Amino acid sequence: EAGVAQSPRYKIIEKRQSVAFWCNPISGHATLYWYQQILGQGPKLLIQFQNNGVVDDSQLPKDRFSAERLKGVDSTLKIQPAKLEDSAVYLCASSLGQTGVTHNSPLHFGNGTRLTVT
Amino acid sequence: GENVEQHPSTLSVQEGDSAVIKCTYSDSASNYFPWYKQELGKGPQLIIDIRSNVGEKKDQRIAVTLNKTAKHFSLHITETQPEDSAVYFCAATSPWRSSNTGKLIFGQGTTLQVKP
Numbered sequence: 060e061a062g063v064a065q066s067p068r069y070k071i072i073e074k075r076q077s078v079a080f081w082c083n084p085i086s087g088h089a090t091l092y093w094y095q096q097i098l099g100q101g102p103k104l105l106i107q108f109q110n111n112g113v114v115d116d117s118q119l120p121k122d123r124f125s126a127e128r129l130k131g132v133d134s135t136l137k138i139q140p141a142k143l144e145d146s147a148v149y150l151c152a153s154s155l156g157q158t159g160v161t162h163n164s165p166l167h168f169g170n171g172t173r174l175t176v177t
Numbered sequence: 178g179e180n181v182e183q184h185p186s187t188l189s190v191q192e193g194d195s196a197v198i199k200c201t202y203s204d205s206a207s208n209y210f211p212w213y214k215q216e217l218g219k220g221p222q223l224i225i226d227i228r229s230n231v232g233e234k235k236d237q238r239i240a241v242t243l244n245k246t247a248k249h250f251s252l253h254i255t256e257t258q259p260e261d262s263a264v265y266f267c268a269a270t271s272p273w274r275s276s277n278t279g280k281l282i283f284g285q286g287t288t289l290q291v292k293p
Contacts, residue, residue: 063220092280101183101266101283102221115278150220159279160270162209162228166281168220 061085063169065151071175077139080172084132084153088167090114090160091128093136094150096171102150108134109157141176148173179204179277181269183284190257191292198287200267201249207269210243210250211281215264224265225252257291264288 064083072078084091090109094102105124107115110131119126123142128134138145148171156164180203190196202210208229213221227234227241227250234241238257243250254261268281 090279099286101181101268101285103283104280107278107280109278115280152220158273159277160209160211160281161272161279162226165211165223165226168213168222170218170220 063151063153063167065149065169065172067172068170069173069175071177072141074143074176075140077137078141078174079135079137080149080151080174082134082136082151082169084134084151085155085167088153088155089131089157090154090164091134092152092154092166093126093134094152094168096148096150098147105136105149107159138174141174143176146174146176179207179269179271179282181267181282181284183267183287185287186285187288187290189290189292192257192259194257196254196257196261196289196291198252198265198267198289199249200251200269200284201247202269202282203248204269204271205248206271206277207248208272209270210241211268212239212241212252213266213268213283215266215286217263221266254289257289259291259293262289262291 093105096102108128126136150171152168211226215221240253267284273279
């Protein structure tokens with residue numbers, strides 16, 4: 060099966076500019092996640108979608124970050140305006156079931172978008 | 178909420194030796210514990226997982242153990258090879274309920290270097 064697709068792979072922007080990332084999950088996967096991975100740390104969940112509805116956005120900085128999942132498939136994550144501390148790898152992931160990650164519905168990651176804010 | 182602590186942060190071994198990475202979790206309701214391997218420039222890849230009703234699981238050179246009472250779990254890699262060099266992450270999640278959406282909480286990662 061095709062994996063989680065993300066684009067672009069790299070992005071360099073100046074602070075206060077805006078940027079958008081795109082994700083196409085594994086076909087048929089109900090749940091989609093955006094994680095932020097700062098250098099030297101583990102991934103941290105930003106937002107979780109079940110189909111096209113948000114089920115967890117408690118860690119999303121809503122004053123500057125936004126995300127949507129149109130028609131329950133593709134998703135975009137936007138940052139506006141960007142800050143220096145937003146420099147990180149943004150990982151999209153998906154899982155099959157509608158009740159999050161389980162043994163029968165493991166988490167699959169894309170290769171991420173590396174964002175550098177100067 | 179869940180918190181996962183991982184040790185050590187870096188680990189260097191000689192080829193052929195064993196490597197052990199340890200994690201502790203805080204939520205006693207956690208029931209699924211996967212391990213991911215992340216190579217440079219790639220996303221994390223699932224390498225092995227264990228459920229809370231199992232104490233140990235093996236897959237060729239890798240094994241995971243779980244101690245529910247102590248709330249810790251470990252990854253064991255035997256006969257290490259240079260291609261095992263990567264960053265390894267442990268993670269934990271608890272069942273879907275009103276206060277949890279089944280998301281994975283990750284440890285801080287361990288950079289494993291296998292010297293030829």
